[in-house]
Amino acid sequence: MKRLTAVCTVVITTGFFATVSAQQSNPKYEFGFNLGFLVYQGDLTPNRFGSFKTQKFSFGLQAGRLLSPSFSVRAVLFRGKLAGDEGLYDNPEYRKLRAFSFTTPVTELSVQFAWNVLGRNYAEKGFSPYVFAGGGLSFLKIRPDASRISTTYFDPETSEVWAGLAADTAHALPKVLPVIPVGVGVKYFFSQRLGINAETSYRLSYTDYLDGFSQAVNPDKNDHYLNYSVGVLLRTGKKNTLACPVMRY
Numbered sequence: 001m002k003r004l005t006a007v008c009t010v011v012i013t014t015g016f017f018a019t020v021s022a023q024q025s026n027p028k029y030e031f032g033f034n035l036g037f038l039v040y041q042g043d044l045t046p047n048r049f050g051s052f053k054t055q056k057f058s059f060g061l062q063a064g065r066l067l068s069p070s071f072s073v074r075a076v077l078f079r080g081k082l083a084g085d086e087g088l089y090d091n092p093e094y095r096k097l098r099a100f101s102f103t104t105p106v107t108e109l110s111v112q113f114a115w116n117v118l119g120r121n122y123a124e125k126g127f128s129p130y131v132f133a134g135g136g137l138s139f140l141k142i143r144p145d146a147s148r149i150s151t152t153y154f155d156p157e158t159s160e161v162w163a164g165l166a167a168d169t170a171h172a173l174p175k176v177l178p179v180i181p182v183g184v185g186v187k188y189f190f191s192q193r194l195g196i197n198a199e200t201s202y203r204l205s206y207t208d209y210l211d212g213f214s215q216a217v218n219p220d221k222n223d224h225y226l227n228y229s230v231g232v233l234l235r236t237g238k239k240n241t242l243a244c245p246v247m248r249y
Contacts, residue, residue: 110136
């Protein structure tokens with residue numbers, strides 16, 4: 001009789017916790033809308049952190065799947081513009097006299113994997129930092145401009161810039177560019193569903209023609225770009241239907 005009672009107790013207890021588990025549903029998806037700026041980093045700026053003098057507006061959409069408390073995957077689409085203008089810089093002097101510039105619209109599609117450092121993907125409220133990396137494609141229409149170069153400073157008969165410029169003019173510019181986005185961010189959720197985020201990301205592009213110039217400037221280094229953004233996040237998923245209180249110790 002005692003053995004039967006013990007078995008029944010185990011069965012009932014197991015069934016109760018299985019029911020509790022079944023009635024709890026963590027958020028599964030996360031959607032977002034972001035606004036920010038694209039910053040060009042390449043040969044046409046002396047600033048190693050990018051050309052903030054020519055940063056351009058960007059906006060993006062994301063749709064993600066929460067895989068666990070720590071990991072998620074998301075698809076990201078954003079549009080913006082990149083620009084560089086070395087005529088804006090007085091030091092060193094040759095930049096203002098060479099005055100190469102470029103613009104290009106950017107449409108980027110990527111898939112990114114994110115790690116929530118504190119394992120708070122399902123937390124109802126509060127801050128959580130995260131890091132992410134992935135791969136994608138950028139669609140470009142690069143428009144380089146070398147029309148302002150000083151022929152007095154850069155003599156067409158002696159300056160190597162002109163030979164490099166001829167080579168760059170003959171070189172086909174990329175229209176579709178593979179990129180590797182890597183970055184960090186932080187989220188803050190006001191409730192289980194609604195939150196905000198801010199993030200910064202760096203695009204490894206593996207080309208020296210993002211700005212349309214290479215041989216005429218510095219062929220030894222590739223060009224890249226960065227994105228800074230803030231946004232609104234929405235998670236979907238049901239709350240614990242039992243409304244169990246949070247245990248505190």
